Structure formats: C-alpha cells, structure tokens
Amino acid sequence: MKNYSLFIGVDVSKLKLDIVGVDPNNQVLLPHKVLDNKEGDLKLFLTKVIQKFGKDDILVSFENTGVYGMILAHILTKLQIDYCEISALEINRSKGIKRGKSDKSDASIIVQYTIANQFKIKLSSLTEVNISKLKLLYTQREKIVKTIKQFEFNKENEGFIPKPAFKELMKTNTSIVKNLKKNLKLINQQILEIINNNQALKTNYELIQSIPGIGPQTASYLLIVTKGFTVFDNSRQLACYAGVAPFPYQSGSSIRGRNKVSHLADKKLKSLLNMCALNAKRYDYQLKMYFESKVKDGKNKMLILNNIRNKLLHRVFAVIKRQQPYVNIHNFAA
Structure with missing residues (x-):
C-alpha cells in the first residue's frame, strides 16, 4: 500500500x-466535521480536500454499512480517491475497553x-453494476x-379452528401465495437475464453448475458474494467466509480441542453449501464413496x-x- 499523508x-x-482526518502520526489535519449523507455536500467537501492535500495522498476508510455508504463510495470512485470499506465487527473488536459511544469517537476509532x-488493509472498489443488480x-x-413459507404454515391450523373460518383463510x-410465486418466477427470470446478457457471468455461472451437486441458486449466490470471483484469491478464503474452514483450538499443554469451524460466517452461503454437499454425496460417485468410507472409519457425519x-469450493x-467445465475422472476410469 502507498504511503499516505492524510487518513480520513x-x-x-x-x-x-x-468525518475526521489525521496524518500518519495521528495529528489532526481535518477537525471533526458533520456532513449530510448527500452527494452535493460530500463532493464539495472532498474536492476542497483534494485541492489542499492532493488525491494521491489520501486514504478514506469507513465501516461497511450496506446501502448507507453507497453515495460515499460512488463519489470517492468518481474523484479517484483510494478508500477501504472495513467490517464493523473487525473495528469493534479492535476498540479495546471503551466507555460510552459517539459518532465523533467512532470516526476517530x-x-x-x-x-x-494500513499495510494489510485491501483497497475497496465499486461493485460492478450487474453484480449489484443481482x-x-x-x-x-x-x-x-x-x-x-410463512403463509403455507397456516395449513397446520386445519382441525384447530372452525371449518368456515379455515376455508376462508386458505x-x-x-x-396471496399464487401472486407471490408469480413474482418469484419473474425475479428468477430477471436474474437469468442479467447473467445471460453478460458473457463473463454467464460463463462462470455455467462452469459452477458443471460440478455435481451445485444448482442455479448456489451458482448465482457465489457470483454475488465473490463479485464475479474478484474478491477472493482462493477457495480457502471463501471457505473462511462461508464458515466451513476448520481452525485449530489449542493453547499450551492443557487445551487440546478438536478443530472447529467459526460461527462468524455468511450463513446463507453455508446453508446453500450444505444442501449442495447432501446432493453431491448422492449423485457424485467419488464423493459418495468418500462419505461412506469415512462413516465406516467412525468419523462424525x-x-x-x-x-x-x-x-466443492x-x-x-x-x-x-x-475456465473449463468440471470433468468427473471416475467416469473415464477403466
């Protein structure tokens, strides 16, 4: 990472x-300032900062707050200012013991x-439009x-409420369910349309589904969380993000626990991967044999x-x- 003279x-x-701005020695260069989260005010402020310090010497950092940070990210990209979005959990765990809370102190933290x-933080970039739409x-x-699912749960009330009331309810x-399913079908079509109209997304979408056990929902979600496979360098990093990578649990000579996965994870991706694993062990001969042999060895399922x-990852x-489809070598074994 570059040597910056102003950290905001x-x-x-x-x-x-x-907003708070300091130099590498934590000396205040920009005193605390409050701006409306609107494009006009923010663009004017950052333009003045560039004129004073130069855009190549500025690094802006902020918590990943979803849509609330999108205006800031767009303007920083337009003005070509380096920035990084940092996980709120990561920042909170770095605070140490703190008493009280304010927006000013949060900006300073x-x-x-x-x-x-600064030397391990990765710079962020604006998510590609098609990925944002997806x-x-x-x-x-x-x-x-x-x-x-919530509306279909009402079927369980049958036999417990008067028949006329239940009939009217159903x-x-x-x-309602009919209309919801109609809209669901429409959204699925829109997702496919976006993927099919982008050659890179379409190719990766089809490549992922060439792997036994992985279907369209998991394939599209993988495209989203990896931003088209641009934010993870390898499968281990993605496994950590999904909460399926095991880590050691030991300390000194007294604590010798088994390896565990972390609860800090994308629970949706973990759930999808679980369904994929269940399908894969049924339809992929190699993984089926692997599962059965490990069960025989007494391993936990x-x-x-x-x-x-x-x-699978x-x-x-x-x-x-x-950029080649998955080939099951077992099918070609003699």
Missing part, C-alpha cells in the same frame, strides 16, 4: 457522515484502526421465498459433510481458474 475516517449513518493496519434481486427473492392465502463442502475455484 468516516462514521456513516443514514442521514449524516461524521475507524481512522486509528486504518493507520495501525444482489438486489437475490435479496428480493429471499424475502418472497420466506413469505411463501382461500385468501392461496390467492457432519464433519464429513463439512469436508465435502470444502471439496475447491472444485468451484478450479473450474473458474481453468
């Missing part, structure tokens, strides 16, 4: 931005964290699927399934790197 920490909220970790559509899809529910999840990165 921004605490992002829905309506405003708290963000910039102090950036200075202390993310929004996938989120909407998840909401619809969840709502459909009539209404059936109509969940441990074996987790190993299969990791194997290794296969995903292999086909993406080679």
